[in-house]
Amino acid sequence: MKNSGRSSFGLSQERSIGLLLLIGFPFFFIGGPGYHAGRSFKSAWDLGHILFFFLATRLFLLHGAQRRRKKRSRFLFLKICASVFVLGILIELIQKTLGGRSVDGWDVYRDLLGGISAYIAPEIFPVVNRRFILPAIGVTLLIIAASWPFFCSIVDENIARRQFPVLADFETPFEQNRFSPGSRLQRVEKIASHGRFSLRVQLTTATYSGASLFYFPHDWSGYATLNFSVYNPGKKELPLHCRIHDVHHRQHGMRFSDRFHRLFVLHSGWNHCHVSLAAVRTAPQTRLMDMAHIESFAFFVVRQSKRHVICVDNIYLGR
Helix, strand or coil, rough: HHHHHHHHHHHHHHHHHHHEEEEHHHCCCCCCCCCCCCHHHHHHHHHHHHHHHHHHHHHHHHHHHHHHHCCHHHHHHHHHHHHHHHHHHHHHHHHHHHHCCCCCHHHHHHHHHHHHHHHHHHHCCCCHHHHHHHHHHHHHHHHHHHHHHHHHHHHEEEEEEECCCCCCCCCCCCCCHECCHHEEEEEEEEECCCCCEEEEEECCCCEEEEEEEECCCCCCCCCCCCEEEEEECCCCCEEEEEEEEEHHHHHHHHHHHHCEEEEEEEECCEEEEEEEEHHHHHHCCCCCCCCCCCEEEEEECCCCCCCCEEEEEEEECCC
């Protein structure tokens, strides 16, 4: 009776996991976060790779448990890793073929992390197997590291809602992640127009070089101005372009005439810039900007002969 009960429970587990895998598998190829989706949604979606391959590996181990009486071997571990790696690569290639996505090595890494986690977990719980303690600690740390962007996003999205109408003043550590591209951005101390920190932006000699505020509360209706401060450490004036667009702009061709654009000339030292949101609203030639669905605020230089550095601080909406 005892063995029968275990068998029934194992069969129930297999059916439940199999159903979850059937439901989850299509989401590798359909749905998912768009380019401008929230950070927490993007991060949570990425973690789905770990969950899916954890369940898939768990199903494989449960299904073979009755045939496999001996302890788990190194060969079994390598077999699982190789299978997950190959399947992960195939999924990435199919995604590229069907949806035009690029192959993401980090997704394959998360697939492997899910498979390895499923292999190790049963050896730790409910009775500790000392041989697996160190691998379990290592995998746990890797899962925490993989989940870190999700937790950071949740924290900063909550901070952004509480800060609004301040869009960024860089006094909290995750605010620079509201901007793109992150590779040329750094939160710095002591150079600030407000508080202690600002955002250092490395400008290159590319045709367009700058940064975009990507993640922020998008409803700007009811406000009169966008304000931000820019520090120019150089002695020469620097032309800085500012652009703002809404969701409609992205969905309908992203024409220059369908967005707001303004040129600021930065003098040496701090420059306090102000943009009339009434001008933003009427900037598109054939319509009014949807101020309840602003999607991006960007600042950039054009075709500079040499590299420059600026610091940006205290971006906020005013009434």
